[in-house]
Amino acid sequence: MVNDPYAHCPRLPEEGQINLDELFSDPPVDQVSAPKGPIELEIGPGRGWFTIERLEAEPQVRVIGLEIRRKWATIVDERVKERGLGHRGRIFAEDARLTLPRFPENSLGRVYVHFPDPWWKKRHEKRLVLTSSLLDTLTRLLIPGGELFVQTDVAERGDQYQAVLDDHAAFEPVAGGPRIADHEFIARSPRERKAIEYELPIVRLLYRNKKS
Template sequence: MGRKALPKLNPEVDFSNHFFTADVLEQKPELPSYFAKEQPLEIEVGTGKGLFMKTASGENPEHNFLGIEIAFKYARFAGYKLAKEGRTNAVMFHGDGQKIFPQYVKDGSLEAVHVYFPDPWWKARHHRRRLMNETFCREIERALRVGGKLHFWTDVLDYFEMAVETLHAHTKLAGPNPVEETPAEHDLDYRTHFERRMRKNDMDVFRSQFVKTA
């Protein structure tokens, strides 16, 4: 189940308008300014190789999508794929979502936040490093508009239960609402590459949706 090496990038593809490092936000902090037009904004934190970003931005052209990935090579590759697809409603940032949210994501500005298969930090002494901690859960709640949604999926039951408990204890987001698994119609018909790997190996995926009601 090891990860394959990323394909080589075509040097003729210009993805300078689809991939940014977080430091550019210091000079250009307004997130809507990175898109062709202002539309409802969704953010994915931890995009991996960008399957969700590519699929969602293609299926929902009336929304803008901003991806944040802490691994440079994956953020860059995801931005490259968006450029290849000609997306004008999706961009990638290399950076730490836990730093970008409090500095640059405005209150009530998001239609949705997507967190799929974040690093579980298996060792108990490392659990404090998990993305779905008290501080970041509150950041998600702050950033969502009323009616906005958090989508959180993981393959780790312990992490799922911890995240749900944290959201209940420290936010007023309603949930978790169940999310049913849908049959894949083709090899890329999954939310992320990681979901595809889990399902093809008959491993459990724990899915949830939360809604900001007030």
């Protein structure tokens, strides 16, 4: 039998609506309670440094990451716990498109999608994450005024994401947006760091959920 090093990868409950508060570990003994309220979601964190840096920079923030690659979900979730951040951050080995419909309404304050969709062949289109169907789901999950941030260093993809977001009735650009020069999240994704290092132009899009 082949030994699967990621057989124990972190997974979400298999059925029913997911109670997000129950996903976090207990807070460390020197902290009476963990922060409550809307949670931030990262779709496809990959090697995970955005989530870790964000948790370290903002003690009031909780972040859930959904990463389809079991290896990276396992490694990053362990890293988060080793740094004493498991009461505010978790990464799960899940396909965001399949699991987000089971997240509760108005549970997310912000959603990050950094450099998604690294597929270019027509036959891989079914793998695309940022589609109008995902936006329909996010509309329900985001609180009123909740934000969706998307960035890419592929110009055509930036145009495509902007078009799908501009067409969606539930989202509106933030003031001065949707294209913003930089963000204020005090964290960088691994791909973002590389793009900055190589001076690649980055399209950064920031929208709000119009729901009232």
